[in-house]
Amino acid sequence: MSKEKDTYLAQSEKxxxxxxxxxxxxxxxxxxxxxxxxxxDSQKELTLQEKKATLxxxxxxxxxxxxELHVNFDKNRIYPRDEKFDSAIFDSDKKLIYAxxxxxxxxxxxxxxEGGMIHLVSIxxxxxxxAKYVIVKMKDDAVWLGETKKELAIFxxxxxxxxxxxxxxxxxxFLKPMRDAIHLLDRFIKDTTHELNTPVSTIVANIEMIDKNxxxxxxxxxxxxxxxxxxxxxxxxxxxxYVALGNKIVTRDENLDVYGVAKERADYFKSxxxxxxxxxRVESLNPSTLYMDxxxxxxxxxxxxxxxxxxxxxxxxxxxxxxxxxxxxxxxxVGIALENISKLQERYSRFNNVSGGFGLGLNIVASIAxxxxxxxxxxxxxKEWTKVSASW
Amino acid sequence: MDEGERVxxxxxxxxxxxxxxxxxxxxxxxxxxGCHNKLPVSLDKYFYRYLLKYSSERNVKSxxxxxxxxxxxxSSVMAEAFISRFGVxxxxxxxxxxLSEALDRYWEKYKVFGKLQ
Numbered sequence: 001m002s003k004e005k006d007t008y009l010a011q012s013e014k015x016x017x018x019x020x021x022x023x024x025x026x027x028x029x030x031x032x033x034x035x036x037x038x039x040x041d042s043q044k045e046l047t048l049q050e051k052k053a054t055l056x057x058x059x060x061x062x063x064x065x066x067x068e069l070h071v072n073f074d075k076n077r078i079y080p081r082d083e084k085f086d087s088a089i090f091d092s093d094k095k096l097i098y099a100x101x102x103x104x105x106x107x108x109x110x111x112x113x114e115g116g117m118i119h120l121v122s123i124x125x126x127x128x129x130x131a132k133y134v135i136v137k138m139k140d141d142a143v144w145l146g147e148t149k150k151e152l153a154i155f156x157x158x159x160x161x162x163x164x165x166x167x168x169x170x171x172x173x174f175l176k177p178m179r180d181a182i183h184l185l186d187r188f189i190k191d192t193t194h195e196l197n198t199p200v201s202t203i204v205a206n207i208e209m210i211d212k213n214x215x216x217x218x219x220x221x222x223x224x225x226x227x228x229x230x231x232x233x234x235x236x237x238x239x240x241x242y243v244a245l246g247n248k249i250v251t252r253d254e255n256l257d258v259y260g261v262a263k264e265r266a267d268y269f270k271s272x273x274x275x276x277x278x279x280x281r282v283e284s285l286n287p288s289t290l291y292m293d294x295x296x297x298x299x300x301x302x303x304x305x306x307x308x309x310x311x312x313x314x315x316x317x318x319x320x321x322x323x324x325x326x327x328x329x330x331x332x333x334v335g336i337a338l339e340n341i342s343k344l345q346e347r348y349s350r351f352n353n354v355s356g357g358f359g360l361g362l363n364i365v366a367s368i369a370x371x372x373x374x375x376x377x378x379x380x381x382x383k384e385w386t387k388v389s390a391s392w
Numbered sequence: 393m394d395e396g397e398r399v400x401x402x403x404x405x406x407x408x409x410x411x412x413x414x415x416x417x418x419x420x421x422x423x424x425x426g427c428h429n430k431l432p433v434s435l436d437k438y439f440y441r442y443l444l445k446y447s448s449e450r451n452v453k454s455x456x457x458x459x460x461x462x463x464x465x466x467s468s469v470m471a472e473a474f475i476s477r478f479g480v481x482x483x484x485x486x487x488x489x490x491l492s493e494a495l496d497r498y499w500e501k502y503k504v505f506g507k508l509q
Contacts, residue, residue: 070444074436079508092447098508127447129504 016178020171028163035159036152047144048111048118055111055120058085058136063124070128085138086117089131103135116140189244196237203230228275231268235306239360242299251293258288258297259322265301266320273309278331279317280305286324290392292372300368303361304329304388311386326391335382365390420494423486431478439502441469449503453495460484460491 065080066089079098080087088099094107103119106112110121117137124134207227212220259282266282273280290297301320308318308331316332369376369390380386428435446452459467463480484491 070440073440073504077507077509091449092451093449095448097504126444128444129508130443130447130452132447 016175017171020174021167024163024167024170028160028167032156032159032163036156039152039155040148043144043148044113047140048113051118051138051140052111052120055085055118055136055138056122058082058087058138059120059122059134062087062136063122063128063134066128066131066134067126073129085136087137088135089129090133090135091130092127092132094133097129097131099135103137105133105135107133113140116142189240193237193241193244196233197241200230200234200237204234224271224275227271231272235302238299238302239364242364243360251296253291253293256290256292256294256297258290258327259284261294261297262301262320262322262327265298265305269302269305269309272306273318276309276312277315278309278312280309280320281318282320282322284322286322288322288324288327296368296371300365300374300390301327301329303365304390307361307388308333308386326389328387328389330385330387332385335384335386336378336380337382338380341378341380419486419490420497423484424494424498433474433478435498436502438469439498443504445469449499453492453499456495456498457491460486 061082062080069076069078069080079100081100086099086101086103088101088103088105089097090105091097094105096103096105104114105121106114106119107121112119116139118140119135119137122134122136123132203226207223207230210223212223215223262282266280270280305318305320308329312318312331312333318329318331321328321330365376368374373392375391376388377391378386378388425435428438442452442456446455455469459469460481461484463483465475465480468475468480486494
């Protein structure tokens, strides 16, 4: 695969790559976090189970003491305390009867971790002092948490790299058919345009070489028609090449004599204009230079001039005015409706069916203008005139 | 109505109001404590029996209410030996409000809330 093709593919591939990566990344994050959470939860549960036996022992002691207190409540009202654990008792309406430290009752779980304390809720057979829910709780030393975090960090790191490599392989597989199809199309377009170039150039060059003075009027007319046809094909060919090759046309910026180039392009289009009986004139209002690639500037002008011819009236006129910082192409053509001017530069848009065309021209103008920071403006009066200016 | 009669009417109204006010207090005192004092088992023992079985204020009061309205050996919280010795009490003759009022007093007197240290 050539490097050139690679870069041509870049745009569409990048987009697919980005979308796929975003989706894949999102899925990976969801899966990894899901697993991490499950692991964290299981570790937490394990720790709780380990402490459960101890808490059950405490609970048993507390219940024994509560029982004694219940029986002797008329003599003793000191709530049993132990430095090893905190406790709280709630009645069947979940109302707090007494707590050694602020406690929030949860009845959905027997064993849970809350506020750094491991809680065990037990429901005794008899409700001593009315206590239906007896909670004993002790501080969680959080050793497990530190270890779990360490393990999780390693897991996330490894899993992410694993997913990354799987993703890479998947991406290659996923993109392959698309790459193949685009390569095929790309090669086809390039081969076709290349094969067209030689014959079209030959026709145009040979017509130029014919000594028009030695021909009789009838033959000259025919030759001119061939010239117009060949130049039209040549223009379309160049537009296609420009669009197909995108930005990979080698650029050589230089100081251009704007009037000189305009004159040259006008000469080239003379026969096309003549065929439609349109007069084509270039005027220099001020000397003007522009630092730009000649081929691209010509392409831009070609499109403006060919549009001006294409959408002109019979016996109309075209004036190309060169000013210090702008070039204006003015025609006496069909004009463009106001609401359509903004859509002009969309690819394949054409605003009337008088002439044929691919609708690529103004899109190319826009892309060249953007590259060189030129300001292209179109003003028009429908059925009367159109003025396109490019300023810098 | 002369001045003397007015004073008389006021006294009667005042006395009636005071009598009414003290009626509820005496419902617990007269109808509960009065009889239970004659028994060898003090009144608080029943309370802690109820607490042991019914836990919350709402449950304890409603269980006592039901029992007093309709006493039976099955619904009693006391031990069989106690029942066989003293028997099941008679149905209460108190009105529902009086009974509730008496139970509220009973609860306030023996409740655990706020008494633990």
